[in-house]
Amino acid sequence: MSTGKINVSVENIFPLIKKFLYSDHEIFLRELVSNATDATLKLKHLTSIGEAKVEYGNPIIEVKIDKEGKKLHIIDQGLGMTSEEVEKYINQVAFSGAEEFLEKYKDSAKDSGIIGHFGLGFYSAFMVAEKVEIITKSFKDEPAAHWTCDGSPEFTLVPADKTTRGSEIILHIAEDSLEFLEEHKIKELLTKYNKFMPVSIKFGTKTDTLPKPEDAPEDYKAETIEVDNIINNPNPAWTKLPADLKEEDYKQFYHELYPMQFEEPLFNIHLNVDYPFNLTGILYFPKMSSDLQMQKDKIQLYQNQVYVTDNVEGIVPEFLGMLKGVIDSPDIPLNVSRSGLQADSNVKKISNYITRKVADKMKSLFNDNREDFEKKWNDIKIVLEYGMLSEPKFYEKAGDFVLYPSVNDKYYTLAELKENLAANQTDKNGKLVVLYASNKEAQHSYIDIAKGKGYEVLLLDSPIVSHLIQKLEGDNENLTFVRVDSDHVDKLIDKEDTQISKLSEDEQGNLKTVVEEFVPKANYSVQLEPMDSAAAPFMITQPEFMRRMKEMSQSGGGGGMFGMGNFPEMYNLVVNSNSELATTILQTEDKTAQESLIKQALDLAKISQGLLKGEELTAFVKRSFELIK
Structure with missing residues (x-):
């Protein structure tokens, strides 16, 4: 038996991890399952290059709850650790085994899919556990080891009687974290973070029905057996080549991502690049509403098939935040808890690449089947128009398909x-x-x-x-x-x-004067236009500049997009000088009758623009009934 102190630079590393290092306690499971995946993939790589003389087989990761014992188990069949490796990788906080592995095998392990980056993932277990055990046996022919730590810098490391390779992490769940002993909670977390991990994950068992034998009698009763309940898809669509996928595969994966989404996506864009950075993914154009905010946070960000976040701001151009789908890249720089992006030149490169890829896809769809593209235009236009406004590189290409x-x-x-x-x-x-x-x-x-x-x-x-x-x-x-x-x-x-006006210049002048007498000067500028006699006698228009400035001000929210505040309600009242009403107004000598005609015509013009409301609308209705009588 050996004892010792974990090699940390500060005594209070565990309270620091528990309270500050990770912003969300639930990610402990993601980190531990990621470590188990790393151990499995490392073994796969070593066996493939002949360095590990063992049978790789078909390993899985198992998560088990012991509610009575208040324990959570994460078990893998990966390469395991010797006692010396436990000392090296577990007792030296922040020493990343995954990074060391990648450095040692950098030429051959490039595509091995190792997830770990920080060496701190294991210690996230202490956010929810008062004690943690590791029982591990290396793929090498060496004794198994049993490591125990109660959340202080003190640990014990003793031999274990484990005979099969791999590691078992046992978390003794703390009293303030008993929710993580509930089956529904663990299933929720595994589905959220590990749904597409590259190694199969077992959580419990399920009942399966055996196929009916060909010679079964009529009264045959189907047999049922208990089988492993594998809750993840280790080979999601985005990890495959576009040439290996059919349209139906893309639709099936869309519904796997969004089980409650019943509408089919309009089309998809498969991302696949390995230089100057690694990035894969599938973006889907769903049917869009005009509510820009409601559509956001639907793209999921993964790092080597490990879910990170649905806040992809910075990686995905803002206008594409309304799409759905997945982006996966090992080159995305994340902070130590993988919960946020770090500033990095690669992020901008990725964003530019996605912008270009989407523009190229739009152009291809337009050129290949313009009729179909036109049918879908109303469902996608809000994204593309937003892209023209917000992304100069997209705007440059948009003329080909917008x-x-x-x-x-x-x-x-x-x-x-x-x-x-x-x-x-x-x-x-x-x-x-x-x-x-x-x-x-x-x-x-x-x-x-x-x-x-x-x-x-x-x-x-x-x-x-x-x-x-x-x-x-x-x-x-x-x-x-x-x-x-x-x-x-x-x-x-x-x-x-x-059209030539039927009225003389004097008559036109008199008509303008009479109309202006009964029309509010503060809101209307009276203009006479000779139009077809069948056209509306009175029309309301708004100066284009004033209307546009008002719209821009309102769309900016708050005090206006440019801080211009509220614009006055200014309109043009266009009077058709060739209409019968214009002639009638001129020929009517009774001022009261003139006023009634003009106000009725003005109100009708207001109605056509949706401007007649409140008391004015009530007065118009009463006046109209009087005219009918």
Whole structure:
């Protein structure tokens, strides 16, 4: 028997581990299962290169609960340790056996999948245990060892009678951590952190039914047996080559990741790179809602198949945080508890690679099957538009596949849009005017007028469209976007006016004066336009600049995106001077009757823009009933 002191630099290392080193106590199980996996994979590598003269077999890791004895067991069939190795790797805190192994076998062990990095993972056991035992036997022909420590720097190390290779870690669970003796809790943690570990993990048993023999009698009763309950998938889809997977495999893995997600993903992107860093993974485009926040934290980050976090900020570009899937990389620098990222140049390289890969995939999907891409556009546009705003590298490539749909369900790229508008929608300065609607139903009458004049109207209805328009205009000096219910289109587009006012200049002046008399000057600028007599007599538009600034201010939240506060409600009241109502107003001598006509027409125009509310709406309804009577 030997005794000694664990080689630590401070006496209070265990309270430090328990309280400060690891932010979340539950990760102790992840660390211990990761260590067991390392031990198994190391043995696999040594047997493959002939250094370990043993049969590798089909080893598993077993997790067992002894509720009565208040113990939790983690058992592996890996390479085990000699007494000397226990002294070296366990008693010298922060000496990483995995790192030493990788250094020794760096040429041949590159792809062996060793997980450990820090040498502190084992000591996370003391976050939940008042005493920890290790019973271990090396694959070498040497005696087994039994190490015990009660959470102080004191330990004992004695020979053990274990005859099979591997290690068993026994945690004597502390009174304040008895939840980790509950089956549902351990299963939850194993499913969360170790669901895709590269070695099979057994937790309990399950009942399995034997197949019915061919010559079984009619009254045959199926036999059942108890079998190991393997709770993980050691070979998840992202560890395989894309060429080895079918579309059905990707969908199956999606539902394995998200068992409660019943909708199929729209498409996937398989990531696979080994230079200048190692990274694999699968990203899925689900159907998107317009709520940007609700979609986040759906991508899972793994390190050598060990779950780390679903907070992938920094690794995955922000706009792709709304996707789902898995990213796995041994090159992601994590802090000592693996719960957060460390600043590192590789992180930015990984982010740039993912951005480029997604852009390439979008272009490929667009080129291979444009019709299918167009059908899915409304479900993916929020991600791609957000990417154009937030990632310059993505914006550079976006022109090849980002679409701009019309209200008639035609889809244009930006280049196609420019070509389509060139002949018919140019302003007096030679700029192309892109008319768009943000709400097809609410702006129906304005869309109808524009279409009647032969103009193309786009449907741009995402919540970030005002910001996207600003960027597109900034990068295309001969392009301007105007919402269809903004300034009257005939003023914006250099098209020969086919309508001539039926009123003389004096009559037009008198009409403008009369209307202004009964319309609030603080909110409305009265404008006369000669339009088709069948067009609406009164229309409300909003100056494009004012409307856009108001939208930008509101979308920024708080005091406005640029700190501009609230904008005044300013509108144009466009009066159709060729309408019968305009003539009637002019010919009516009774001021009260004139006022009633003008207010009724103004309220109808307000209704079409959703501006009539509260007392004004109540007064309008009463006035309308009076007119009916």
